[in-house]
Amino acid sequence: MKAEVNHCYNSSNNEVINMNVYDNITQTAKLISDATRMSMLMELSGMHSLTAKELAKSAKVSPQTASSHLKKLIEGNLIISRKQGRHKYYQLASENVAQAIESIANISGPLVANSLNSTSKKKKLEFARTCYGHLAGELGVAITEGLIKKGYLLESDSTYYKLTKYGKIWFENLGINISNLNIQTDYLALHIDWTMRKNHLAGPLSLALTKHFLNSGWIKEGNMKREIILTRCGEAFLYKELGINL
Incomplete structure (x- = not known):
């Protein structure tokens, strides 16, 4: 079936312009399809705010080229x-953008490494x-699976997770106040991890857990954007609490 096309008349040059009803989606797809812009969006998917200089370096382009791409991403x-x-910082417009980027990654196959540096980056990510x-x-998926094995989470049809009463007790014993998160505990978000091809917990509860892990010193941010390092204390905690041995 052909997509519906609207015809508009441009009086300035007597030209009939074809307008597909999906043009707005096509424009977004064109923005994302550029390798430089995709690199920038992937760097921003960790929820960090980055400068144009940082994004230019990660995408391996000049500051002038980076500025041009960033302008297009803002307009889109x-x-x-x-x-x-004195600095201008850039970040994703919403979590929906991050989910869209992750979805594209999920259908794109595994990461490809063609150098020692890219192999190291691939392993860390x-x-x-x-x-x-x-x-x-791997860490996010392992924690989620550990929570399920302990009976703290229930997976419903690979669509969402449910927090059990035991799970609520476990999280609150960590110091995470479930009531303050303003979430529906029967419908917790999940993402399909694009490197592991398995589900992991997402949304506010996962965000709160990640922040708690960082504040407790169980994980720490690496030198590379989005990189997370599991500390020895974190290894001990995960083994004791969730039976995870990475």
């Missing part, structure tokens, strides 16, 4: 910018990284 409502002091602020990668 994929990112926003804010000024703080596959083990543990942030996805719009919450844990993803």
Whole structure:
């Protein structure tokens, strides 16, 4: 079936312009399809705010080229910018953008490494990284599976998770106040991890858990954008509490 096309008449040059009803989606797809812009969006998917200089370096382009791409991403409502002091910072416009990027990654096959540097980056991202602020990668999946095995989470039809009464007790014993998160505990968000091809906990509860892990010193941010490092204390905690041995 052909997509519906509207015809508009341009009086300035007597030209009939074809307008597909999906043009807005096509424009967004074109923005994302560019390798430089995709690199920038992937860097921002960890929920960090980055400068144009940082994004230019990660995408391996000049500052001028980076500025041009960032302008297009802002116009396409994929990112926003804010000024703080002398610097301008860029971040994703919403979690929906992060989910869209993750979805594309999920259908794109495994990461490809063609150098020693990219192989190292690939391994680090596959083990543990942030996805719009919450844990993803092998570590994120392992924690989620550990919570399920302990009976703290129930997976419903691979669509969402349910927090059990035992899970609520476990989280609150950690110091995470479930009531303050304003969430529906019967419908907790999940993401399909694009490197592990398995589900992991997402949304506010996962974000709160990740922050608690960071504050407790069980994980820490690496030198690479989005990279997460599991500390020795974190290894001991995960083994004791969830039976995880990574």
